[in-house]
Amino acid sequence: MSESNIKSFDSNTSSDVIAATLLKEGGVIVRNQVSNALIDKVAQELRKPLDAKGHEFENDFNGYKTRRLGAVLDVSRSSAELVAHPGTLEVADATLKRHCDNYQIGSMTAIEIHPGETAQILHRDGDFYPIAIPGVEFQMQAMWALSDFTEENGATRIVTDSDVLKGVKNAETEAFENIDESKVAQAVMPKGSVLYWLQSTIHGGGANKASTPRSGLFVSYSLGWLRQEDNQYLILPREVADSYPDTVRRLLGYQAHGKYLGIYPGDPDGCWWDA
Ligand SMILES: O=C(O)CCC(=O)C(=O)O
Numbered sequence: 589m590s591e592s593n594i595k596s597f598d599s600n601t602s603s604d605v606i607a608a609t610l611l612k613e614g615g616v617i618v619r620n621q622v623s624n625a626l627i628d629k630v631a632q633e634l635r636k637p638l639d640a641k642g643h644e645f646e647n648d649f650n651g652y653k654t655r656r657l658g659a660v661l662d663v664s665r666s667s668a669e670l671v672a673h674p675g676t677l678e679v680a681d682a683t684l685k686r687h688c689d690n691y692q693i694g695s696m697t698a699i700e701i702h703p704g705e706t707a708q709i710l711h712r713d714g715d716f717y718p719i720a721i722p723g724v725e726f727q728m729q730a731m732w733a734l735s736d737f738t739e740e741n742g743a744t745r746i747v748t749d750s751d752v753l754k755g756v757k758n759a760e761t762e763a764f765e766n767i768d769e770s771k772v773a774q775a776v777m778p779k780g781s782v783l784y785w786l787q788s789t790i791h792g793g794g795a796n797k798a799s800t801p802r803s804g805l806f807v808s809y810s811l812g813w814l815r816q817e818d819n820q821y822l823i824l825p826r827e828v829a830d831s832y833p834d835t836v837r838r839l840l841g842y843q844a845h846g847k848y849l850g851i852y853p854g855d856p857d858g859c860w861w862d863a
């Protein structure tokens with residue numbers, strides 16, 4: 589049993605408090621951020637594609653009893669309300685805009701951990717970026733609870749003092765394997781809650797020892813001057829991106845960073861040379 593726990597707040601807590609806690613602790617939960625009706629709608633939209641394709645993502649990292657699905661905005665229109673939730677964007681503003689003008693979705697993945705799955709290897713998302721800058725968080729991650737997250741069913745595991753490893757790359761340390769279990773906390777939270785964690789935070793999916801799946805929607809947000817983990821321009825047809833509200837379209841990457849980076853004709857902010 590872990591001695592650590594993750595701070596958790598009600599949904600009426602100010603985003604400043606949530607963001608300050610996230611930056612200090614590496615992880616934070618907002619309980620009941622959205623209604624069960626919205627969560628059920630998202631889960632229902634994901635059901636068929638997850639059943640049809642979820643097993644295609646099985647591997648040593650993702651697990652062999654875990655179903656996953658990428659390009660979520662292609663199949664679940666309601667998931668746009670989670671990815672662009674105003675509270676989430678306020679927390680992402682505070683976390684990421686210290687180092688960029690705007691940020692974007694890195695990846696968006698439904699993750700359903702089935703009974704019998706073992707704990708995922710502890711890791712940091714975004715360590716695929718070949719250089720780390722101490723003190724700069726390249727990404728912020730959100731995990732929406734599409735079911736209750738419990739200790740038994742595989743709630744996400746977070747290392748509460750990952751801080752010591754800030755700026756250290758995977759290849760340079762074996763510390764991930766030797767982490768003291770007492771420093772690992774689980775994101776126990778009711779359906780409709782959201783867990784946020786930083787790029788520097790070591791974490792992983794939990795083991796599912798229960799009899800029903802643990803279901804979540806993972807979203808990463810990366811600094812606007814970095815390449816996105818999933819190539820959003822190729823995984824989602826342009827018409828699908830264009831069919832979403834401007835905030836979502838921009839989050840998908842259809843926006844320049846500043847005036848010159850990532851520009852294209854028709855870009856709402858950047859400078860296109862032929863315009
Ligand atoms: O499923 C989870 O709780 C976490 C999954 C995760 O961290 C990952 O796949 O990168």
Ligand SMILES: [Fe+2]
Nearest residue numbers: 712713791792
């Ligand atoms: Fe992860």
